């Protein structure tokens with residue numbers, strides 16, 4: 001399969017993955033053939049692009065980090081945690097079991113590189129984001145040699161990091177207008193509100209709750225709410241902070257379109273030691289693809305290609321499939337120069 005920007009979608013194209021809403025309900029199933037009206041609907045939902053199956057994407061491996069079933073169940077759970085009436089449906093054991101399933105699927109992967117573009121429905125950003133931060137956090141946590149239990153807590157930390165936003169009106173979270181002072185204060189309080197919510201309703205380990213409180217701290221002490229710095233900030237919070245920023249930058253937000261993964265990666269590298277833990281930035285460079293699998297890229301010689309595989313020690317030099325010939329080219333050995341993503 002390959003990724004294609006929404007403006008390039010054409011009727012008759014077949015979806016390479018389920019398109020879900022933030023409640024985990026399938027809006028369009030994998031394999032669905034798009035009619036013109038469906039493309040307009042996807043556009044209206046704020047989908048920046050989708051994965052499709054076609055001859056150019058044939059043989060390109062699936063970049064999906066987790067199985068469609070686990071993705072649906074996770075979204076349903078995250079959504080439920082944001083709804084008062086559905087809270088009792090999600091006891092701590094069930095949430096922990098889902099986090100454990102996520103860790104198991106990610107640990108079973110051959111490479112554990114984050115290689116996909118997450119397809120989000122704009123209005124449901126918070127739910128997709130919470131799931132994706134959990135996925136990214138576990139991928140960044142694996143190189144620390146954490147065991148299954150610790151990684152499960154890290155996945156929980158990702159799932160729950162923004163749970164304090166349940167106290168902020170969805171209209172405020174997706175507002176394209178300037179926020180009022182009162183609304184801004186409420187948003188800044190979400191780490192504290194989330195921490196208090198977990199203390200009141202659950203008994204998750206301190207590492208999980210501490211992360212919720214501190215996921216907006218900066219490595220140099222300029223974050224909030226405690227203004228801690230360096231190793232004073234719990235490791236989970238340093239990891240989730242990075243996952244949070246990368247996923248937010250590569251998502252459509254009220255005030256801008258999604259940025260390319262390469263731009264988000266550049267920002268993270270530039271802010272090593274300021275916003276981010278420098279050691280973690282090194283791990284990020286080996287674990288998060290700048291040119292995710294299935295993306296169309298332009299080689300410096302003018303040829304178009306689709307990314308087939310990424311290498312942790314050379315993220316800027318993936319293996320690609322040249323279009324339209326289908327020839328394979330390993331940029332590590334063939335010096336074709338820089339790449340640009342084509343949407």
Ligand SMILES: [Fe+2]
Pocket residue numbers: 161162190215216
């Ligand atoms: Fe947050």
